[in-house]
Amino acid sequence: MNRTGTRALASGxxxxxxxxxxxxxxxxxxxxxxxxxxxxxxGGHTYKLRHSDIHWSGSPSPFESQVKLPDGxxxxxxxxxxxxxxxxxYSPRARGWSKxxxxxxxxxxxxxxxxxxxxxxxxxxxxxxxxxxxxxxPPTESIAAVxxxxxxxxxxxxxxxxxxxxxxDITENGKQVTxxxxxxRLKWTKAxxxxxxxxx
Numbered sequence: 785m786n787r788t789g790t791r792a793l794a795s796g797x798x799x800x801x802x803x804x805x806x807x808x809x810x811x812x813x814x815x816x817x818x819x820x821x822x823x824x825x826x827g828g829h830t831y832k833l834r835h836s837d838i839h840w841s842g843s844p845s846p847f848e849s850q851v852k853l854p855d856g857x858x859x860x861x862x863x864x865x866x867x868x869x870x871x872x873x874y875s876p877r878a879r880g881w882s883k884x885x886x887x888x889x890x891x892x893x894x895x896x897x898x899x900x901x902x903x904x905x906x907x908x909x910x911x912x913x914x915x916x917x918x919x920x921x922p923p924t925e926s927i928a929a930v931x932x933x934x935x936x937x938x939x940x941x942x943x944x945x946x947x948x949x950x951x952x953d954i955t956e957n958g959k960q961v962t963x964x965x966x967x968x969r970l971k972w973t974k975a976x977x978x979x980x981x982x983x984x
Contacts, residue, residue: 791967794966829878834870836862838894846897851907859907859935861887863894869911873935887911887938888927896948902956906974907934912948922947928963930972941970941978 797867798895827885836847848862856876864867888911895917899910908930914925926943949963949970963970973980 802825807888811833811934818836822943829873829875829880829882830883831872831883833872833874833881834862834884836865836894837865843956847894849898849900851900851902853902853905853907859900859902859909861898861900861909861911861930863898863911867891867893871892871909871931871938873937882936887929888925888940888942892924893917899949899951899952901954903954904956906930906958907935908954908961908963909938909951910949910952910963928952928970928972928978928980930961932958932974939972939977941972943970 798878804857805980836845838845838888839848839849848857848858848860851852852858858874859871860874860881861871867890869890871887872881872884874881879904887909889911892913894914895912895914901908911929912978913925913927914921915922917923922945924945926946926948928941928943928949929938931938947965953962953964959974960974961972963972970978
């Protein structure tokens, strides 16, 4: 899904609100940090794909997204009205989806779309939440997340009061992901994960 198009659709505004220059906090200092989400494969891949319950008149909905890996596996994420971001992964062998698991519990509402990218067995995700996002305000909770291997463990990073990461670049070997927004950078590595700051 085109990130720019999603921003415009979800916010109802053509312009993207950028960070205030006088906020006094850099992305590095304002960023929340390294934490992991472990999901046991309870019941195996015997579930159906669940969709967002947030109303959207058009198609596709910006409140859900899906990406396919070369081996046939898929990863899908969606927001629900309960202010949470969920993930499921698809097994081509079982021909079914895993049980929906919570990636992040937000304090605010779903904001903008969900970006998913996969390369070399690594999946990167971008998702945002905000108080007045539908009125054109920037997100107040921006999530970057990465999973590898069996896709049952997600490393997460929270950045507060930030316009949201625009893209995620995965290296050819899948061992590093760089999240980007203009000159701002956030790096995840397979060896160390995200920078260590407390994730709210």
